[in-house]
Amino acid sequence: xxxxxxxxxxxxxxxxxxxxxxxxxxxxxxxxxxxxxxxxxxxxxxxxxxxxxxxxxxxxxxxxxxxxxxxxxxxxxxxxxxxxxxxxxxxxxxxxxxxxxxxxxxxxxxxxxxxxxxxxxxxxxxxxxxxxxxxxxxxxxxxxxxxxxxxxxxxxxxxxxxxxxxxxxxxxxxxxxxxxxxxxxxxxxxxxxxxxxxxxxxxxxxxxxxxxxxxxxxxxxxxxxxxxxxxxxxxxxxxxxxxxxxxxxxxxxxxxxxxxxxxxxxxxxxxxxxxxxxxxxxxxxxxxxxxxxxxxxxxxxxxxxxxxxxxxxxxxxxxxxxxxxxxxxxxxxxxxxxxxxxxxxxxxxxxxxxxxxxxxxxxxxxxxxxxxxxxxxxxxxxxxxxxxxxxxxxxxxxxxxxxxxxxxxxxxxxxxxxxxxxxxxxxxxxxxxxxxxxxxxxxxxxxxxxxxxxxxxxxxxxxxxxxxxxxxxx
Numbered sequence: 021x022x023x024x025x026x027x028x029x030x031x032x033x034x035x036x037x038x039x040x041x042x043x044x045x046x047x048x049x050x051x052x053x054x055x056x057x058x059x060x061x062x063x064x065x066x067x068x069x070x071x072x073x074x075x076x077x078x079x080x081x082x083x084x085x086x087x088x089x090x091x092x093x094x095x096x097x098x099x100x101x102x103x104x105x106x107x108x109x110x111x112x113x114x115x116x117x118x119x120x121x122x123x124x125x126x127x128x129x130x131x132x133x134x135x136x137x138x139x140x141x142x143x144x145x146x147x148x149x150x151x152x153x154x155x156x157x158x159x160x161x162x163x164x165x166x167x168x169x170x171x172x173x174x175x176x177x178x179x180x181x182x183x184x185x186x187x188x189x190x191x192x193x194x195x196x197x198x199x200x201x202x203x204x205x206x207x208x209x210x211x212x213x214x215x216x217x218x219x220x221x222x223x224x225x226x227x228x229x230x231x232x233x234x235x236x237x238x239x240x241x242x243x244x245x246x247x248x249x250x251x252x253x254x255x256x257x258x259x260x261x262x263x264x265x266x267x268x269x270x271x272x273x274x275x276x277x278x279x280x281x282x283x284x285x286x287x288x289x290x291x292x293x294x295x296x297x298x299x300x301x302x303x304x305x306x307x308x309x310x311x312x313x314x315x316x317x318x319x320x321x322x323x324x325x326x327x328x329x330x331x332x333x334x335x336x337x338x339x340x341x342x343x344x345x346x347x348x349x350x351x352x353x354x355x356x357x358x359x360x361x362x363x364x365x366x367x368x369x370x371x372x373x374x375x376x377x378x379x380x381x382x383x384x385x386x387x388x389x390x391x392x393x394x395x396x397x398x399x400x401x402x403x404x405x406x407x408x409x410x411x412x413x414x415x416x417x418x419x420x421x422x423x424x425x426x427x428x429x430x431x432x433x434x435x436x437x438x439x440x441x442x443x444x445x446x447x448x449x450x451x452x453x454x455x456x457x458x459x460x461x462x463x464x465x466x467x468x469x470x471x472x473x474x475x476x477x478x479x480x481x482x483x484x485x486x487x488x489x490x491x492x493x494x
Contacts, residue, residue: 021050021052022050022051022052023038023051023053024051024052024053024054024205025054026053026054026205026208026224026225027205027209027212027222028060028063028064028067028222029063029219030067030212030217030218030219031218033054034054035055035056035057037054038053038055039052039055039198039201040052041053041108041199041201042199043107044107044110044342044343044345044346045107045332045333045334045342047376050107050108051108051202053202054225055225055226056224056225057231058230058234060231061193061224061234062238065164065238065241068193068219068222068240069163069191071191071217071218071220072164072191074217075190075219075220080135081135083134083186083187084131084132084134084187085215086214087128087131087187087214088127088128088131089214090183090210090211091125091131093210093213093214094120094207094210095120095121095124098117098121100206101203102120103116103335104203105119105174105200106334106335107334107335108174108199108200108202109171109200109297110298110342110343110344110376111172111297111334111342112296112340112342113334113336113337114340115297116334119173119176122179122459123175123176123178123179125458125459126176126179126459127183129183129459129476129477130184130186130187130476131187133184136477137159137187137188138158138159139158139159139486140156140157141154141156142156142488143155144490152494153490153491153492153493153494154490154493155488155491156488157486157487157489158486158487158489159481159485159487160189160486160487161188161484162243162264162485163191163240163241163242163243164192164193164241164243165181165185165190165191165192165193165241165245165483166192166236166245167182167185167192167194167195167244167245167246168232168235168236168246168256169181169197169204170247170248171197171199171200171300171345172297172300172301174197174201174202174204175207177247178203180459180475180476180479181194181247181479182221183476184476184480185479185483186211186220186221187476187480188480190483191221191222192221192222193223193224193235193241194221194222194223195223195228198225198226201225204223205223208221208223228252233255233259236256236260236263237259237260237261241263242263243263243265243482244263244264244265244266245265245266245482245483246265246267246268247267247268247302248269249269250269250270250421253470264482265471265472266470266473266474266482267471268302268464268465268469268472268474269422269468269470270302270396270398270422270468270470271302271303271304271306271396271423271425271465271469272306272307272393272420272421272422273293273303273305273306273307273422273424273425273427273454274305274306274308274416274417275307275429275453275454276410276427276430276439277309277311277314277318277429278311278410278432279311279314280430280431280432281429282429283318283321286318286429287318287321289452289453290308290322290453291322291325291326292455294400294401295326295329295340295380296341296455298342298344298377298399299398299399299402300399301455302424303424303454303455304454304455305453305455306396306397306401306402306403307393307405307417308322308402308403308405309406309413309416310404310405310407311406311407311408311413312408315404315406318404319382319404322368322382322404323382326369326370326380327369331379331380341377341380343375344399346376350373350376350377350399351373352399353378353397353400353401354371354372354373354378356391356392356395356399356401357370357371357381357383357392357401358371359391360383360386360391360393361383363387363390364385364387365384365385365387365392365403366384366385368382368383368384368404369381369382370382378399378401380400381399381402382402382403383402383403383404384404384405386403388416393405394420394421410430414438414439414442414443417443417445418442418443421467421468422467423444423466423467423468423469424445424446424447424464424465424466424469425445425447425449425454425455425456425457426443426445426447426449427450427452427454427455428450428451429451429452431451436450444466444467445465446463446464446466446469446473447461447462447463459476460476461475462474462475462477462478463475
């Protein structure tokens with residue numbers, strides 16, 4: 021077991037209280053981290069504000085170099101970081117190592133984008149009153165950014181907030197999920213080694229109701245960026261005050277499989293999309309709409325592929341599905357399965373729990389009002405639903421409070437364009453599932469899926485203010 025200090029003002033500090041971090045597969049405590057309170061938040065925010073006065077002047081090439089060095093250090097420590105993610109998040113090794121590679125890419129993208137932040141000229145003389153005037157705008161950093169991140173991607177979702185903030189000259193106070201804080205502290209070690217000035221990056225660990233609420237309402241904080249549930253997102257909006265807020269709030273993701281699709285290519289991708297990280301992914305595949313002409317064939321092959329998945333200790337490198345974040349969540353998801361079956365759904369496979377593990381579950385004959393269909397299940401549960409015509413399937417996908425991403429498998433260009441025009445989501449993935457994401461694309465959704473966009477360049481836009489400049493030449 022290792023006992024960590026937290027990182028505030030460029031120093032490794034103790035708080036007098038410790039929080040146990042458990043290995044999710046075994047349930048054993050493998051690390052202890054400092055538990056913060058409001059005085060720690062004040063210290064972190066004040067340190068970040070003090071650092072901002074100088075860091076905002078740092079040349080773009082210097083910020084870029086720091087981010088590239090951090091990326092290289094992430095790659096150098098990839099096995100160590102992946103092991104920690106396996107333990108504290110319960111994520112299977114192949115997905116943990118994949119997250120580390122993505123974290124490396126996110127910092128690399130940020131290193132590049134740091135050198136591309138720019139404004140535009142504005143043709144003021146398009147107005148009569150603008151004659152003899154020159155105008156342009158620049159993008160400037162905002163100040164202290166509060167970042168609150170979830171458990172399911174303890175490195176890369178942190179990277180998506182921290183790296184763009186550094187690239188754009190802001191300073192950051194991070195509150196990672198209390199269940200997965202160790203990865204964030206390793207990132208603090210990396211950023212310190214990369215040469216990030218003191219106070220630019222700070223970590224406070226504690227509950228949302230104490231540390232989180234105090235952080236988002238802090239008057240010195242200029243922006244809040246949060247990934248989590250709609251309920252908490254709604255609370256943040258109400259408590260933050262007049263600040264810019266970015267919210268990434270999840271989804272009830274769907275993919276359409278048309279009758280002309282190559283199902284032998286679609287099924288492996290759908291399996292990964294439904295069950296990676298035990299379904300605890302914002303864009304995890306939860307609803308598969310399959311044309312009735314191929315529904316039985318698809319379902320049988322999907323069942324066989326699901327039952328072949330190896331479930332167990334995420335540190336075993338051939339395991340594909342490990343535990344959920346805690347037993348309470350596994351039991352909650354199991355209750356949704358049981359409720360759906362009692363309401364007429366058919367259990368194709370899975371449906372059993374062992375401690376924190378919920379075996380990958382496939383349902384048929386589900387209806388839109390069942391929890392497994394209309395709510396975000398955030399578990400390894402997927403429903404296969406038949407449809408008769410493509411327009412009907414599009415309506416089914418849109419019949420959701422969420423709108424993050426959706427997928428469609430078809431070779432019909434007319435249907436592809438119909439889907440692009442009519443799906444009410446932030447991203448349409450053609451001949452792929454809802455889960456596709458690379459870290460330089462705009463990422464965010466509509467409806468309850470959130471406000472704003474991530475993806476490094478787009479996060480930078482959310483983290484900077486436009487400053488308009490006018491020069492009177494007359």
